[in-house]
Amino acid sequence: MDDHPIIEFRQVSKRFGQQRVLEGIDLSVERGRTTVIIGRSGTGKSVTLKHIVGLLRPDEGEVYFEGQRVDTLSERELRPIRRQISFVFQLNALFDSMSVAENVAFPTVQHARGRLDRRKLDKLVQDCLELVGLSGFGEKRPADLSGGEKKRVALARAIAIDPPPKVILYDEPTAGLDPQRSDVINRLIRNLQNEFNVTGLVVTHDMKSAEAVGDRILMLWNGRFIADGTVAELRAARDDHVRRFVEGVAEPEDVRNLT
Ligand SMILES: Nc1ncnc2c1ncn2[C@@H]1O[C@H](COP(=O)(O)OP(=O)(O)OP(=O)(O)O)[C@@H](O)[C@H]1O
Ligand SMILES: [Mg+2]
Numbered sequence: 001m002d003d004h005p006i007i008e009f010r011q012v013s014k015r016f017g018q019q020r021v022l023e024g025i026d027l028s029v030e031r032g033r034t035t036v037i038i039g040r041s042g043t044g045k046s047v048t049l050k051h052i053v054g055l056l057r058p059d060e061g062e063v064y065f066e067g068q069r070v071d072t073l074s075e076r077e078l079r080p081i082r083r084q085i086s087f088v089f090q091l092n093a094l095f096d097s098m099s100v101a102e103n104v105a106f107p108t109v110q111h112a113r114g115r116l117d118r119r120k121l122d123k124l125v126q127d128c129l130e131l132v133g134l135s136g137f138g139e140k141r142p143a144d145l146s147g148g149e150k151k152r153v154a155l156a157r158a159i160a161i162d163p164p165p166k167v168i169l170y171d172e173p174t175a176g177l178d179p180q181r182s183d184v185i186n187r188l189i190r191n192l193q194n195e196f197n198v199t200g201l202v203v204t205h206d207m208k209s210a211e212a213v214g215d216r217i218l219m220l221w222n223g224r225f226i227a228d229g230t231v232a233e234l235r236a237a238r239d240d241h242v243r244r245f246v247e248g249v250a251e252p253e254d255v256r257n258l259t
Contacts, residue, residue, distance in 0.1 A: 004067035006031040006167060006199050007052055012061035013223075014047055021047050023223030024061065034193050034200035036214035038207070038245065043220045045203040046090055049169045052201075053085055054078040083111055086158035090171040090203075092150045094142040094157075101125050101138030104157045111161075120162075128156040131188060133181065147176040155185060164196040173202060174209045186212035207231070207246060219245060 007029035014022040021044040029035050037045050050056040051063050054070055063071040065081050073081070086107070094103050104125045109116065129135055132152035142150055151173070158168050170189065174182040186209050192198040204210050210217055211231040219227040219234065219242055227234050227242040234246050244251060 004064070005029055006066055007201065008064040008067075009048075009051070010062045010064070012051060012058045012063060014044070014051070014056065014058055020223055022058075025220075025223070025225060027218070027225070029199065029201055030216070031199050032193065032197045033215040034189060034202060034213050036202045036204060036210045036217045037220055038204060038210055038217060039220035040245065041205070044223065045220055046171055048220070049087070049171055049201065049203060052167075052169060053082050053087060084165055085167045085169060086161065086165040088154050088158045088168065088170045088173055090175070092142075092154040094150060094153055096141065096143050098142075099138060100129070100134070100140050100142060100145070100153050103142060103153055104128055104138075104160045107157060107161055124160050124162055125156075128160040129153075131159070132156045133184060148178065148181060151176055152181070152185070155188070159188075159192060164192060164198055167199045167201065168192065170200060170202040170204075172204055172206075174204065174206050179208075182206065182209055183212070185209075189213045207248070 005028040007027070009025050009027040011024045011026060012022055013024050037048060039045050047056060051058060051071065052065065054073060057071050062069055070078065070081055095106070098106070105121055108121055108124070125138065126135070129137060132155050134149065134152055134156065137149070142153060145153065155173060173185050173189065177185060189200055189202065190213055193200055200213065202213055214231065217229065217231055217234055218225045221241050226239055227237055234242055237243055
């Protein structure tokens with residue numbers, strides 16, 4: 001199986017009504033590396049991630065996980081795929097009715113179907129909360145946490161799986177975090193890759209984070225990837241959109257009416 005890219009998109013297109021979001025994208029994610037997708041707000045980065053676990057289906061094209069086509073699978077057939085892929089959602093998707101610790105334990109409890117070693121699970125939950133700097137937060141409710149704390153609970157939940165998942169999809173993992181917390185999360189993403197060979201696919205606007213974690217950066221623009229390379233290669237890109245994004249400079253048409 002190792003000769004396949006772990007995730008592959010072939011000519012994937014997606015529209016919502018009249019809006020064309022993805023226009024025939026090809027994407028090949030290398031196993032054991034961290035790939036980053038950058039791009040301005042509303043370009044389809046989250047939409048791209050959702051296709052990998054069957055939360056969205058393409059209008060045209062195909063999506064593969066380890067060589068197996070996934071976009072045609074039923075919800076039931078998707079279950080074993082979803083068990084191997086953790087998803088840190090942009091808006092965290094925490095359950096407000098559960099404590100922080102119960103949220104973090106949730107994927108393991110789901111997958112175990114009753115056969116659970118509670119002590120082992122509690123230890124795993126505590127360890128993962130500690131990794132994201134939230135020791136002692138287990139009994140709190142997500143609704144009482146700050147934005148950055150919620151994000152870190154979502155990260156803890158994505159990694160609190162033993163053995164670790166094959167793939168982690170991170171949608172804006174450092175959004176709302178201060179620079180020092182972001183640094184911790186970037187290191188965590190790197191460690192998961194180095195120690196457990198986790199394949200990471202990270203969506204971010206944060207160029208510093210992209211640079212810290214990304215072996216390879218792709219930029220999505222108007223439904224297509226217009227750049228693919230290292231941060232240094234993107235900085236040196238000829239394409240104006242790529243350079244402006246990397247440097248954080250507005251597109252001229254977006255500031256025409258401002259003085
Ligand atoms: N389920 C949906 N129904 C209708 N439109 C959708 C749906 N999901 C996404 N869209 C639209 O598709 C476009 C791309 O959305 P997406 O969430 O992928 O953006 P993004 O690149 O992740 O942006 P951001 O950086 O702001 O998170 C947006 O214009 C959004 O409104
Ligand atoms: Mg998004």
